[in-house]
Amino acid sequence: MLRILIYALLMHLLLTSCEPLPEDARVRRFVIRKGEHYSKPRYVETLQANKLVFEATFDETAVYRFDDYYQDSANKLFGFSDCNSEHHENSARFGWMWFNDRLEIHAYCYANGVRSSQFVGVANLNEPARYEIEIKDSEYVFRFNDNPPVVMERGNTCDKGVYYMLWPYFGGEMPAPHDVHVAIRVLH
Amino acid sequence: MKAIVTVVSFFLFSLVASGQNMVVQTQSEWTVAGIQHGLSVGYETRSSWGLGVYYQAELERESEDNVVRDDFQGIYLQAPVAKAEKLAFFALLRAGFANNNFVAIAPGLETRVHISSRLGTAFGMGLRMGCASVSGRLFVKMF
Numbered sequence: 139m140l141r142i143l144i145y146a147l148l149m150h151l152l153l154t155s156c157e158p159l160p161e162d163a164r165v166r167r168f169v170i171r172k173g174e175h176y177s178k179p180r181y182v183e184t185l186q187a188n189k190l191v192f193e194a195t196f197d198e199t200a201v202y203r204f205d206d207y208y209q210d211s212a213n214k215l216f217g218f219s220d221c222n223s224e225h226h227e228n229s230a231r232f233g234w235m236w237f238n239d240r241l242e243i244h245a246y247c248y249a250n251g252v253r254s255s256q257f258v259g260v261a262n263l264n265e266p267a268r269y270e271i272e273i274k275d276s277e278y279v280f281r282f283n284d285n286p287p288v289v290m291e292r293g294n295t296c297d298k299g300v301y302y303m304l305w306p307y308f309g310g311e312m313p314a315p316h317d318v319h320v321a322i323r324v325l326h
Numbered sequence: 327m328k329a330i331v332t333v334v335s336f337f338l339f340s341l342v343a344s345g346q347n348m349v350v351q352t353q354s355e356w357t358v359a360g361i362q363h364g365l366s367v368g369y370e371t372r373s374s375w376g377l378g379v380y381y382q383a384e385l386e387r388e389s390e391d392n393v394v395r396d397d398f399q400g401i402y403l404q405a406p407v408a409k410a411e412k413l414a415f416f417a418l419l420r421a422g423f424a425n426n427n428f429v430a431i432a433p434g435l436e437t438r439v440h441i442s443s444r445l446g447t448a449f450g451m452g453l454r455m456g457c458a459s460v461s462g463r464l465f466v467k468m469f
Contacts, residue, residue, distance in 0.1 A: 164358065164457070183456040186424035187396065221427070300429045324456075326359060 170308045170318040177306040177320075185218045185301035188273045191325040192216060193266040194232075199318045200263060201236050210237050211310030212244050212255055216322055217271060220292065222299035227251050230271050230278040230290065231304050234261070243267075245280040249293035259285035266323070347371070351448075351465040353382060358457035359396060360384050366402065370467070374414060376404030380422075398424045398432075398454075407435075414438040418450065430454075434461070443467070 168177040194215060203209070217231025226248055233246035233255060241261045247254050259282040261267045270281040273292070280288040306322070308314040347370040354363045363385060368378015383397035400422010407415040416436045424430040434452025441447065448463040 181456060184429060186398075186428045186430050186455055188425065188427070297427045298423065298429075299427070 165321050165323045167319065167321045168306045170306060170314045170320075172316050173313050175307055175309045175313050177308075181303065181305060183303045185303060187326060189270060189326060190216075190218060191268070191270045193268055193323045193325060194261075195266045195321045196234070196241060196261060196263055197319050198263055199316060200234070200241055200320070202315045202318075203236075204312055204315070208310065208312045210235060211312065212246050213309060214246065214304065214307040215243075215320070216269070216306060217246070217304045218301045219304060220273075221295040221297060221301060223293070223295055225302075225304055226253075228293040228295050229304060230273075230280075230292075232258075232269050232271070232280070232282070243269075243282050245278070245288045245290050247278060247290045247292075249291045251293075254290060256280075256288050256290065258282045258288045266321075268325075348468040349376065349378070349465055350468055351463045353380070353461055353463040355382060355450075355452075355454070355459055355461035357454040357459040359455060362396065362398060364398075368402065368404070370404070374404070374406035374409065374416070376402070376416075378402055378404075380420065396425060398422060398430060400430075404436075412440045414440075418452070420452075432459075434459075436461075436463075438465070 166181075168179070170177045212233030212235050215232040215234050217229060219225035220228035220230065223229065228250065229248045231246045233244040235242050235244070241263065242257060243259050243261050245256045245258050258280055267283050272279040272281070275292075277292050278290045280290065306320050308318060349368050349370050351366045351368075352364075353366060354361060361384065362382040364380060364382025366378055366380035368376050370376040379399075379401050381397065381399040400420060402418060402420045405417045407417055409415070414437075416438065418434045418436050420432040420434070422430060432452050432454050434450050436448050436450035438448040439446055444467045446465050448465060450461040450463070452459045452461065
């Protein structure tokens with residue numbers, strides 16, 4: 139009896155005092171295949187806090203060239219749909235585009251079905267950058283590395299509900315011109 | 327959420343009053359975002375199906391600008407998978423709200439070891455925030 143109790147307590151301690159996962163084990167590597175919009179692998183997850191914080195790393199596959207008409211179209215990096223909303227109704231995401239020979243990062247939102255986008259900074263290839271979206275009562279606050287925060291309007295949504303995650307997506311209208319790779323590590 | 331907890335609580339207390347099994351558990355769960363500790367109270371049938379409520383939270387979590395405490399509360403459903411004399415295996419489904427507003431569903435599997443007829447411990451693996459989690463519990467069958 140005593141032996142079983144000691145075993146049980148030891149197992150309890152063992153299972154609840156493990157070391158954190160290695161950094162690399164929490165990195166998700168996405169690829170958007172040539173000619174496609176959606177990234178793989180596909181995940182179904184929901185946001186579980188009022189802040190989404192993550193690191194993302196692009197490599198040279200983020201460089202592309204389209205006709206001028208399509209070049210400034212934002213691709214989507216990562217974000218979420220707002221409370222019980224479809225993502226073209228209320229959502230907040232980071233967007234990116236290869237524009238002016240640099241990798242521009244944008245805040246990309248839908249509020250009550252109205253789309254808006256705002257430049258937040260420039261990312262370097264092959265370097266992890268920190269991204270953060272905070273949900274407030276009537277706005278989203280986008281933070282990117284040490285750049286000044288960008289505030290975007292939030293639509294009229296509920297508070298309690300499902301906030302589903304929105305994973306990397308290429309486009310706009312144009313699909314990926316070649317395989318595009320991006321690595322994401324969710325921090326919170 | 328409060329209404330659900332209230333209704334489930336009334337349901338559980340009515341069952342307790344009729345002499346069924348009420349199980350109280352303390353639990354710790356290691357998730358990708360940290361360790362959460364908590365408590366659950368539920369009703370368990372003789373065939374080991376269970377239904378109850380739970381609350382778990384990080385004891386302390388510091389962020390850059392303030393202190394936030396992640397929590398997860400809701401109801402759980404437990405289904406028996408296999409049973410031996412002192413060992414039992416369960417499928418567990420927890421559904422509720424993380425940080426008050428965010429719907430979260432966490433499926434898992436649990437191995438329960440009976441230390442005595444009323445006291446035992448359980449070890450579980452589950453899926454939280456898209457990643458694997460492990461948990462440990464101590465449980466007492468009250469009635």
